Structures are given as C-alpha cells and as structure tokens.
Amino acid sequence: MFRLCRQLAVTLIAVSAAGLAATPATADPLLEETVSFAAEIFFLDVDVPGVVVAAVKDGETTVVGLGETRKGNGVAPTGDTVLRIGSITKTFTGAMLAHAVAAGEAGFTDPVAPLLPGALGAAAAKRAPIGLIDLATHAGGLPREVPRKPGPDSDPFSTITDDAFATWLDGNELLFRPGSAVLYSNFGFDLLSAALATAGKKPYPQLLAERVTDPLDMADTRFELAGDMADRLMSGHGFDGAPLPDVPSGDVITGSGGLRSTANDMLRWLQWHLDDAADGPAREVRFLDHGVYVQRDGLETVVGMDESGRMDGMGLAWVAMNATTDRPFVLQKAGALQGQMSYLAFAPDKGVGIFMSMNKFDFSAAYAMADFGNQLLVELAGH
Structure with a gap:
C-alpha cells in the first residue's frame, strides 16, 4: 500500500514515541498494526495539528490519534475526543x-x-x-x-x-x-x-436521539455540548493555522452539518451500517438507507460531488462509488466545519469501514485524507 524508505521508517518510530495515542477497542493486533502504521504515514504527509483515524473490520475496531487537539497543547486526540463532523451530519x-x-x-x-x-x-x-x-x-x-x-x-x-x-x-x-x-x-x-x-x-434533535443516537449508545453525537464534552473538544484551525473558536451551530442547520461526535461514536455508526444480522425495523431502515436512488449516467450535470472519489450514484446523502477491479462497492461522505475536516466510508459487502478527522482547514490535506481513507478501506477489505 505504501512505499517507505528506511529513513521514513526511523522517523515513524520517533513520531510514534512522541505523539501517538492509540486506543484500540479490539484485541485484533493485525487491525491495530495496519491502521496505526498507515495513520502515522498520513500524519507525516500533511501539515495539520492533529489527526484521528478509526476503523472497523468484521466487528473489530481500533482508533489511532496523532498530534494535538489544539496546536501547542500537547494533548493527543483519542476515540473520545469531541469533533465537529460537518456534512457527515447529512x-x-x-x-x-x-x-x-x-x-x-x-x-x-x-x-x-x-x-x-x-x-x-x-x-x-x-x-x-x-x-x-x-x-x-x-x-x-x-x-x-x-x-x-x-x-x-x-x-x-x-x-x-x-x-x-x-x-x-x-x-x-x-x-x-x-x-x-x-x-x-x-x-x-x-x-x-x-x-x-x-x-x-x-423536534428534529429529539427524533434523531430517539431513533438513532440513543439506541446506538452514541451519547456524544449531538448538536449541543453536554456533560464533559467541552473538556474533550478538538479545536479547529483556519487556513493560516490559527485556532478557531468553538461556536454554536444553531437550531436550523440540523440536517446539513451541525452535529458533533467522536471517533468511538462514528465506529458505532459504522457498525450499525455493517450489521447484516439485525432483523426487524432496523433491517428495513438499513436496506432503504443503503439504496442508490440516482445514477450519474442519467443526470444532466453533477456539481460538487467528486472531491472524495468519483460519484457513480447518490444514496440518502451517501456518495456511491461502484465496485471496480481495484475497489469494492463503497458508500462515503466527507464533511468540514469550523476548521475541522472529516471523512467516513464503508464497504457494506466487505464488513469494513473507516472514519478520519483532522483539525485544520486545508483542502490539499482533505483530498489526501480521502485518498488515504479509500486506500485503507481497500486494504482492509482485502480487495
């Protein structure tokens, strides 16, 4: 997946010792090793204060945090760090x-x-x-x-x-x-x-809690800060690298981008999407949610949908990328808000998914994050 020279490998050891906070929720050492090593390479490749990478494969999960939640604070992000997921809200x-x-x-x-x-x-x-x-x-x-x-x-x-x-x-x-x-x-x-x-x-936030976040034990996925969430915040940073203030999202952008969450909650969200054993109403909702309702070939034009990979079709907010010889079928979504940029993707037929977030507005790094996430997803899927 990645070609490294000996010098880079030595550098990675130093970075791991100085700034890695790996908090795996799994006993699978291969998944942890794969994600940790890949995350270190990505972090070295981009100029952002902090990065969180989370992955799920066949029900096993791991989270890796690198760098800092706010430039200069010396605090590495973890699976419980509170993030703004922006348009992943969709x-x-x-x-x-x-x-x-x-x-x-x-x-x-x-x-x-x-x-x-x-x-x-x-x-x-x-x-x-x-x-x-x-x-x-x-x-x-x-x-x-x-x-x-x-x-x-x-x-x-x-x-x-x-x-x-x-x-x-x-x-x-x-x-x-x-x-x-x-x-x-x-x-x-x-x-x-x-x-x-x-x-x-x-009210929409109440419906969301009753139907999605409460049943999935996603206590940190909400529009407003509650409990100790303020103590676990990751600060976004602007294009100039300066920290941005934490601001309210208000009560109107509930559909497009107002949610906060954590990597651990995003893993619960991915696991729900990958759980093909559930029966009853959840099975019907998942079936509807994974449908592809608009095919690109039938559209007059497509604008703003290809930043994280070419859109072949649209699901319910999900960008669908068809299977190829090099990649399984993927549903994905990126998001950005207030100096934080994130990416979520999963391959429903392969039982694998990834979530990534970084805390700086940097479009080159965001494109690199999506490319990295898609490559990691392919590797985890064994495709």
Whole structure:
C-alpha cells in the first residue's frame, strides 16, 4: 500500500514515541498494526495539528490519534475526543428519512412544501415540486448555501434561518428541474430535516436521539455540548493555522452539518451500517438507507460531488462509488466545519469501514485524507 524508505521508517518510530495515542477497542493486533502504521504515514504527509483515524473490520475496531487537539497543547486526540463532523451530519439525515419511510410517516417522492412550516412552506409551494428524495440526493434544484448576511464571529451560522430560506424560494426559480441534475446543497438538507420534524411530530434533535443516537449508545453525537464534552473538544484551525473558536451551530442547520461526535461514536455508526444480522425495523431502515436512488449516467450535470472519489450514484446523502477491479462497492461522505475536516466510508459487502478527522482547514490535506481513507478501506477489505 505504501512505499517507505528506511529513513521514513526511523522517523515513524520517533513520531510514534512522541505523539501517538492509540486506543484500540479490539484485541485484533493485525487491525491495530495496519491502521496505526498507515495513520502515522498520513500524519507525516500533511501539515495539520492533529489527526484521528478509526476503523472497523468484521466487528473489530481500533482508533489511532496523532498530534494535538489544539496546536501547542500537547494533548493527543483519542476515540473520545469531541469533533465537529460537518456534512457527515447529512448521513444521519438520510437515515432519518429512511426511518420516516419505514414508519409510514412519509414517502420518498412526497413533496417537501406541505411539510415545511408557515411562510417557508408557502414559498416552497410556488416552485416545481421537490420530493424528499430529491433533497436527500442533492437533486432538488437548490443552491449550495442560502444567500444571507454574514453572522457575527461568535455566532456565524445565526443568519441561516427559515426566513432566509423562504426569501430565496419566494424570489427565485429553482436552478434546475428537481431530479434532473445534482448540485451539492446544504440548503436542501436543512429543508429535509425541517420536513422530517413535521412528519415525525417532534423536534428534529429529539427524533434523531430517539431513533438513532440513543439506541446506538452514541451519547456524544449531538448538536449541543453536554456533560464533559467541552473538556474533550478538538479545536479547529483556519487556513493560516490559527485556532478557531468553538461556536454554536444553531437550531436550523440540523440536517446539513451541525452535529458533533467522536471517533468511538462514528465506529458505532459504522457498525450499525455493517450489521447484516439485525432483523426487524432496523433491517428495513438499513436496506432503504443503503439504496442508490440516482445514477450519474442519467443526470444532466453533477456539481460538487467528486472531491472524495468519483460519484457513480447518490444514496440518502451517501456518495456511491461502484465496485471496480481495484475497489469494492463503497458508500462515503466527507464533511468540514469550523476548521475541522472529516471523512467516513464503508464497504457494506466487505464488513469494513473507516472514519478520519483532522483539525485544520486545508483542502490539499482533505483530498489526501480521502485518498488515504479509500486506500485503507481497500486494504482492509482485502480487495
């Protein structure tokens, strides 16, 4: 997988002694060795303060932390370090749509407008019907972000509001006919979580806890800090390398990017996706969640979907990459928010998955992280 000279191997030993915090949740030494060695190489290759790499294979898990949770603090990240997972939040929104469909609360092709509150629903009703499945596959004809005034540095997301969504929908035509193209859209996923709250008759964070995070014992996967989470935070860093403040995500970007989590919780999320032995409602939800609903070949255009690997199709937030001679079928999603960038991917037919996060805005490093994660996934799958 990696070609190393003797000098690099010597360097790795030094790095391991100085900055490695490996917290495996498994007795499988081969998985731990594979992930630890690969993570060290990746960390040496990028200029970021800290990195967390987690992996699951056939139910066994391991977590490796390298560097620092905040530049200069000397604290290595672990599986319990609290991260902002950014747009990986969308994979939970997709699963929540699968829950709603399985429960008979909504249908994939139901229009979103009747499920949106007040002026927002009235504005959406003026446009061509946007189905819930269109929102979950970035095919709703909506822009990436809602146009808005910048928020203050202490609360930058506060100007993302239902009123801002309604204003855009009231005054603008959709960018394309829903279902005919794919354009990455945070706007669309926040409409989706609002609609799911209406369908489920409860606030969206409460529904998410009841249906996903509480049953999976994901206590650290939530929108607001609770308990000792503030003591375990990883700080994001800007493009200049300076630490960024921890700011609230607010109560509107619940569908697109507001969740916090940990590597250990992400492993629980991956294990749920890879558990093919479960029966009952969970099996139906997983089946719906892993479907590929939009094929690239049938689209007029695709924008903003190929950064972590070429999109062959879209699932419920998942970017689907078809199997090749060099790779199994993969579902993946990247995310970034407030100086933190992460990547989640799994091969459902192979029982393997990976999660990675780093704490600096650096697009070159983010591309390298996705490439590394995809290579590691292939290696773990034995493909």
